[in-house]
Amino acid sequence: MSGFDVLTRGDVLDSALQARDYLVSCGVPGALAAKDPRLWGRRTVDHSRLGWLDLPYASRGLLDQIEGLIGEVRYSGLDHIVLIGLGAESMAAEAIMAAQPAGSAAGELTVLDGGDTAALGRALHRLDRTLVVLSSKSGVSLEGDAYRRIFSDAFRRHGLSEREISGRFLVITDHGSPLHDFARQSGFRIGLTDPYLPGHYSALSAYGLVPSVLAGADALGLLEEAATLAPSLGKDDDNPGLLLGAILGGCAQQGEGGVARDKLVLREPGGSGALPAWISHLLSVGTGKRGRGVLVFDPPGMPESGLGDAHEIAINPRDAQNEADTSLWAPLGAQFLLWEYAAAVTGWLLGVNPFEPGSTVVQEAEDDAATLLRTAAGGPLPGDPPVLVDGDIEVHTDLGWPSGAGMGGRDVPGALDVLLGSVPDDGYLSIVTYLSGDFSGRYLAPALARRRGRPVSYGPGPGHLHATGAVHKDGPGSGAFLIVTGEPPAGDAFADLPVPGRPYTLGQVRLARAMAEVRALRRRGLPVVRLHLRDPVAGAGRLTEAVRTAARA
Known part of the structure; x- marks a missing residue:
């Protein structure tokens, strides 16, 4: 096309x-094409924040700059690219790889954002072919730090020297960012980007292009497609x-x-x-x-x-x-x-400026999760006890049950009923699953949407709220939230893998992130129910049945 x-x-x-x-x-069309930031009033952002309009042309120079890296990676047989990043830093690269014709890419891209431990397991079994890309405009997230440590340890156990391990990491970040300093001290390969470019406008920059090109995507064709559109945007x-x-x-x-x-x-x-x-x-x-x-x-x-x-x-x-x-x-x-x-x-x-620096919604949850892990010091994470336990499912919420109401009483169906009742008539429900398996909010969304007659968004944590948290927390404020967490599945060695050099596991990182997001949502007065599955396999089945019960009511 x-x-x-x-x-x-x-x-x-x-x-x-x-x-x-x-x-x-x-x-507006002419002013935007001229990259005039005064469109958004006197208190505007820097003109450079509109540099994304030039990327269809400017990024061709980027492709020339990384030709040597591509040749070296191919010569070394590193055709499996592991991309560690949350939000825009990984989504664009995923979309680029998904659009490649079947069998056309010379390599493979695996994205790790803290949600899919099966992908981590597959990646760790292909260390001979793996190059790890750390991608972030600022610092490394909790999940990014955990994955970096896990891969460094795995490469070390695989027999690589410290110099060889450094060569297996490529960092893509802004010039002068905390990650830039860390990568330089660690001896990693470094690709620097424009610090003025908004992260959510970086698809055609190094963040979207470099990981996908290393995995064999046709980035030049992508830029040509964008350049064909560009002249019409000033009309x-x-x-x-x-x-x-x-x-x-x-x-x-x-x-x-x-x-x-x-x-x-x-x-x-x-x-x-x-x-x-x-x-x-x-x-x-x-x-x-x-x-x-x-x-x-x-x-x-x-x-x-x-x-x-x-x-x-x-x-x-x-x-x-x-x-x-x-x-x-x-x-x-x-x-x-x-x-x-x-x-x-x-x-x-x-009447909003899409290029101005966002609020602290993402960093707030990140810092809170880090505090929870630091306070736990390797033990159980501090938190409020469940308001009830229905079988092997804990219910955590500050919402009250109306007297005599609730289709299922004080149980999981009753908690769902109360949550659905808190969805405004112009609002929505959002389901975020912090589980290491393949259980998804997609299995719950259709029934709950029918039951309440309102739309339901869903996605895996932490990526989903990291990507959409701004509109949930700073937007219309009409959402209600079902957060699903769980214990690591028995026999899944990667779901609760210890993080080398840290007093916690991947499972604890995932749970801390979920608990921090719950607290952030509650601070904004948004209704939240967290269901914790003590047995993630059986609990997922019971939760699905409870949702069906809710839909039939």
Whole structure:
């Protein structure tokens, strides 16, 4: 696919055309193409924060710079790239690899973000072929530090010298960041990036390109796709980025009856993949500020009946007559630039600056989790006792049970009933699973969406809340949260692997992160229920049945 187009209809078309005319009358397309930060008022960010508009061209020089590294990696037989990173630093690379034609990539990419211990196990069994990429705009997360230590120890046990171990790590970070200093002291390979480039706008920078190129992706083709789109982004007419931004921003503003269509459903052929996850992160961080924001949902989390505050976009649909409100066709490189431009336009319409430094929502949970681990000093993590234990499932919440209410009484179905009752009529439920197995909130979302009649988002921790936490915590504030944690499965050596040089295990890191996120959500007055599965296998089955019970009520 080489062309790009955006088509919309119905009420979405009406609001989009009004928003587009307003954008043109205010000179937004020309000012944005000129990288004029005054679009967002007198208190603006640096002009350099808009440098992402130049990446389709500027990043070609990056590809020239890493030719030597690519040749060296290929010569050494390192065709398995392990990417350690949360949020934008890993999502773009995943989307790039997912878009490669089957069998075309010369290598393989494995992303480790703290959620999938099976992937860690597979990676540790391929040490002879593995190059580890640490990717972060600032410092290393708790999970990143744990994985770095685990791989360093594994390479050492494999017989590599300290110099050889240093050569197995590549760090991608901003010039002058804490990670830059650490990598230099450790003797790691280093790739430096522009510190002014917003992290959620870095898909076409080293963060998205270098890991995928090392794994064999065609990055030059990706940049050419983006460059084909770029000239249209300065136009008032025939500007797909402007239209998409007008659709998102126009819908997210309050329309007739005071209803804002700020919930976006993304649909892809074959089911939602890495690209919708990247789009969700981009919009969450870019628009989730000052009580506003666009929240993305996958189709399985939507109720069967339509919602007046949601609209759907089909990405590269095979049938032009699909039922989505909007259809968007573009190759992946153009998709990255198209959505970034649209997020900027959406922020302008909502009165928020998508490029300003975000709040401390991510660092807050990171610091709190580190404090929990430090306080535990290798023992049990400090925390509130469960309000009840139903079989082998603990219920942790500060929500109360109404007298005589609850379909299941003081048990797990009753806790779900109370949580669903706390979802506002214009709100949503979010399910985040901090488990080492493959149990997903996707298994719970459809039934809970039917039961409450409101949309349900879901994803694995810590990546999901790391990516979307801004819109949950600084956005409209209309979410309720089901956090699922569990003990490490019996017999899974990687689920609770000790972290070398630290007094805790991977399982404790995962649980500490979940507990810190629960506390952060509660501090903002958001309703939360945490269910802890003492037996993760049997507990997952019981939880699924409890959700079915909730759906039948």
